[in-house]
Amino acid sequence: MHSTQNFPQEHLPALLSQYRQFVSEELFPIDLKVVQGPFRSFLPQLETLRNKAKSLGIFAPHLSKEDGGVGLNLVQFAQVSEILGQSPIGHYVFNCAAPDIGNMELLHLFGSEEQKQIWLAPLQKGELRSCFAMTEPAMPGSNPIHLGTTAIKEGNEYVINGHKWFTTAADGAKFTIVMAVTNPEADSPYQRASMILVPLDNPGYRLIRNIPIMGEAGEDYLSHGEVEFVNCRVPVTNLIGKEGQGFALAQERLGPGRIHHCMRWIGICERVFDLMCKRAISRKLDPEKPLAEKQTIQNWIAESKAEIKASRLMVMDTATQMQALGAKAVKEDISTIKFFVADVLMKVIDRAIQVHGALGITDDTLLSFWYRHERGARIYDGPDEVHKSALARSILKNYLGK
Amino acid sequence: MHSTQNFPQEHLPALLSQYRQFVSEELFPIDLKVVQGPFRSFLPQLETLRNKAKSLGIFAPHLSKEDGGVGLNLVQFAQVSEILGQSPIGHYVFNCAAPDIGNMELLHLFGSEEQKQIWLAPLQKGELRSCFAMTEPAMPGSNPIHLGTTAIKEGNEYVINGHKWFTTAADGAKFTIVMAVTNPEADSPYQRASMILVPLDNPGYRLIRNIPIMGEAGEDYLSHGEVEFVNCRVPVTNLIGKEGQGFALAQERLGPGRIHHCMRWIGICERVFDLMCKRAISRKLDPEKPLAEKQTIQNWIAESKAEIKASRLMVMDTATQMQALGAKAVKEDISTIKFFVADVLMKVIDRAIQVHGALGITDDTLLSFWYRHERGARIYDGPDEVHKSALARSILKNYLGK
């Protein structure tokens, strides 16, 4: 969607201001309460906010105007994403949160007309939610060619069997896209799997549990499901793209997805940095001496500032390149920002907690939420180690024969 | 208590084996479930384990035999503490968990006969629990001379007013020891506060809430209370030691307390290290290649091993010195182990999570519990920064005039 967008660049500064204002006036006052949950009890309030965003014309920044969005391209959206990321409910309210945004991209690019009409249209309007079932507990996520889930064609149906987890936001979703092996005999291990759309009222599908993660199982959008498919039958028309294209589509989905994640993380960093600075000023060691005068605190603030700036420049540079040259051309950069920014994120959060002292480990600030829920940032979409090795091997290839 | 103990050193190896066996056979199979809670539902089961420990003669390792314990001195107890620390319920089952153990020490050394009879005796037997109300939300815990809580003598009573938090295990406790200013005019700021015992059925006391910490408010022993004292009246005989001795007693309490914490942390490190190694061996990247073959994983295992060994040697050395020379003589060493071991603990846990991948951030292993609940280790009993500065200033004092 991004590539075909046409929001006028000269209006961007004003638009960004609008987002900033919305986030600080509408989301900051309530977001801590929302993540304390229960999430479902806040759905009406969040719906009101979505309507407000729609009425302001800033809902769904990543979608084209025809689809009810703002029409931002990737680089423009990245800047909005940074702003929304400052609140844990920012992307949700604007209907550009994972996994829905990824599914919108997939269906937009590769969905059939029927899939678009039935599933994509309401998804884009925020009338329903979706999820994405790829990771399996029994297989290393870092090596996605190993999949245990199968989809066997019988007549006009696929019969799906498999066990997935970290199916984000499965609880309350209306459909999932599942990655399953359809062509086990394909020569290339990268051409064995397909993506299939499964409506979640299918009797062959079951949400086993919302996985308790870092102290919370959560619910609805704020949850990660463990799910199973037992003889789950769907029409073959539920296939997305072609058979065996699963990995190719997943790569399409992950490229911009990592930009989105990184910009969201930078947004988190900024909010956390702001909390850290406020605390440093307001907390007094004695009536005359704020914490801010301690050089260790100053070091953390300076280092965080530097690292956040580095992160932003790198991600924006990657987004700009990707927009110009496509996702494949920036594979190295994607790996780079994935591990670099995730590391910065965790360091900044950790420092902010330490600056807050005992308060920092309570759930009375957002720090605890992010400390817990973003620990996964160094793991999902490829752990640090995988991206580092991939980057290095790609670089070293150029030295062979030299 | 430790200093007067007399467990024969030659029997120690056999005793340590007994603890190791108990912990691995009785606690490891259930501890993950217990911390998943609700804690109260496990109280009968934990009571059974305590009785088993009593029947084996290994209950309350830190208490003298007359008091129903094993009679270990500080150095011996440190070794037991490391073993018990491998399970998050180890110290609780053996009735040597903070804050009760600290209160036992306080009352043993400074309690009146009446206090000992009414409160200490059942506390030592595990018949009731206690808590310790020192930290205040409005004051920096790192500068304990700032206290807002006051205890004003009126006739034969103290009238206590104040707001405390991180009153560990207040939920379900029968009494607390509260630190309050009794002598605001004392010359030294270190002589203004006193420790006063408050039974928790006192109408002037209120448990405001179990503070939600890192995703969990918890309950009973596994909780940290926010409490208030409003015109809370107790007889002056509830004073512990003398008026103005609060800080002196707190120091007495904290010295061995930090040894206990550190050895418990090392126990955690060992369990976590064991989980990390098992995962490295059992997780296959492909059928032929366990995670253990990746050099990054090997680096983490090697570095963790080294740091854990360094931690143990330093804490044991400090315990040995403290036992021989008293807590004051090892002030520098206490600061050293406090920040060194807390740092190692968090690094080892973090590496183990990364080795576990997605599983590592779920609550399906103990890693998440410790990642969240031990983040406070770098904060409580003096944050890293305070201990580092204190250590450095103490060292540099010797260079003045040189």
Add this chain to the structure above:
Amino acid sequence: MHSTQNFPQEHLPALLSQYRQFVSEELFPIDLKVVQGPFRSFLPQLETLRNKAKSLGIFAPHLSKEDGGVGLNLVQFAQVSEILGQSPIGHYVFNCAAPDIGNMELLHLFGSEEQKQIWLAPLQKGELRSCFAMTEPAMPGSNPIHLGTTAIKEGNEYVINGHKWFTTAADGAKFTIVMAVTNPEADSPYQRASMILVPLDNPGYRLIRNIPIMGEAGEDYLSHGEVEFVNCRVPVTNLIGKEGQGFALAQERLGPGRIHHCMRWIGICERVFDLMCKRAISRKLDPEKPLAEKQTIQNWIAESKAEIKASRLMVMDTATQMQALGAKAVKEDISTIKFFVADVLMKVIDRAIQVHGALGITDDTLLSFWYRHERGARIYDGPDEVHKSALARSILKNYLGK
């Protein structure tokens, strides 16, 4: 000079290629030998290279065409500086090395016509060298308001007395600019010093020694002098700018200077990174297994790549801002890049050494030269600690009153 330059942006890519080619064809083959010294023996060869650069029209990239240069603005020059930095003799050959480049800027902006004619003109042509005497052994360089060197006006002369060191390249220089206190009674400590030009054949000046630094005293351009001024008399017309302007001018000099240093460091990083990759590929652990297959090596390559990219983006962003808004507007960014890039530099060098094994610590590669000579990067022009504190205090100022 930069701000008034006018090299056409569309010709920049071709120009950068020219520099890249020159550096790799002319400098890489000899630079290791040159730094092994003795430096003076290479002066004729370096002079030949300068003439070649002149004949190619790429000499003195930072100077205007009228002054015999290429006419690059700050942002363009930064990109050239990165290329030249890949060789330790790059900036020297192109006559844009510190301290000469800083002195050219000073004299260009603030020199009298006479000073420009006598000193600046031949300096720009590379006919003589200069130095800058600011740092004093007895005073903390991180606090430049403390100066022991004085210049007392007597009639038409300043009488200068003082002891300086780290007067880079004093050996063989024809003049120095010295920072000395002229107005000790000025209200502001920042208005007490002035900059005075001193020809080095002055009998009151003495080069005490080339300071042995990290194993080498060096000579000529590759040296750092310890110098003294004893009743050193110069005409008052040797004052640069006005009395009391010393610090203001020093700040002017340091702003772009830090951009230059940072881009040079990034150039070093690239050369070092290249050496590291080549070594990883060529060194075999056994005939089948290059070092490059070790994951630790891959980690270092990936992390270095990420950090170098972050550094470049940050410095270029700062240069762009500085060019548009002036040095004052980017004070925070200057501090940021100063400590961030210096840290990256030392980390990348250190990793490359480790990859080279025993060879890495010999002087048979450039790694040893940079490991030793760039350790100062974290110290000169303000140590890390000073820049971090300055940055943090500047940020925190915005939080006061919030």
Add this chain to the structure above:
Amino acid sequence: MHSTQNFPQEHLPALLSQYRQFVSEELFPIDLKVVQGPFRSFLPQLETLRNKAKSLGIFAPHLSKEDGGVGLNLVQFAQVSEILGQSPIGHYVFNCAAPDIGNMELLHLFGSEEQKQIWLAPLQKGELRSCFAMTEPAMPGSNPIHLGTTAIKEGNEYVINGHKWFTTAADGAKFTIVMAVTNPEADSPYQRASMILVPLDNPGYRLIRNIPIMGEAGEDYLSHGEVEFVNCRVPVTNLIGKEGQGFALAQERLGPGRIHHCMRWIGICERVFDLMCKRAISRKLDPEKPLAEKQTIQNWIAESKAEIKASRLMVMDTATQMQALGAKAVKEDISTIKFFVADVLMKVIDRAIQVHGALGITDDTLLSFWYRHERGARIYDGPDEVHKSALARSILKNYLGK
């Protein structure tokens, strides 16, 4: 030698005091000058110090009394080594420096009577020096089974051909022990090499150069030679031990050798730590404010103190175990201390340099010497990476089958 020593433990404290006094009174005043060189010019002065040490009965602490030494066991010697390590000439003066000490051990354990009489006896007395030729430029030192040097038996002679470097102290040595392949067909790659003693006046031997290392080629004892053997003929009786035992002997040599290195490094850390503290106290940021008041400096002092203490406890623990159980039993511990202490060493030196500012990078203190000459500590005797992998694999072996 250590295992058979018998210095009475109760006299150790007094002996250690003697060493401390000697080092601080005799070595500290001159050692900076000695390492500034040229080394040979100090030989007479060093000889005088050796004689003084002999007259005090503290020369050669590692040798038995019959051999003119003090008779310390490994654990006792480790403590002396820490003291001597505080001066870069400590071990040399007491004739217990590498590589001589390793050669003494080798010849003591495995030398023939003739070898002992001709070479070991004068070596022990300090009448001649030796060296050890093992590392080869063309082969990865981390994988010692790859050796290019060969020794082919012809009649009663070995004919040695090969190229070695990092032959420490070859310049001025009277003999070397060379590692060469004698049995290329042996089944195990660990049984192909032998150690052969070569007198250095042999016409087949040549010192190509003293390798310039980190800015200095050095000379005599303070140098590392690149050497070659061209048809170098020695009698077969120059074999040490048996043919094919080269690696076995090298392991014997390296075990205690790593203890010695580590304790020497800890000695360096202490001297460096002392310099850092003195500087922190004496350097004033302004007349009222010593550097010591900056929290960053305090952090470095505290962290260094902790890490040095950890290092000492670990090395002493390893030495104690090794003395009791032999080198094989502590293989894991040896790897652990090798990478742990080398890392601490470099960190402590780096911090001390930063505390010294510009002075820290000059050769006016010992910091520069150690920063340069100990960078190799993370490389020689097995780089960090090799020891970490070895340790991890050894640990993980215990988890197989679990």
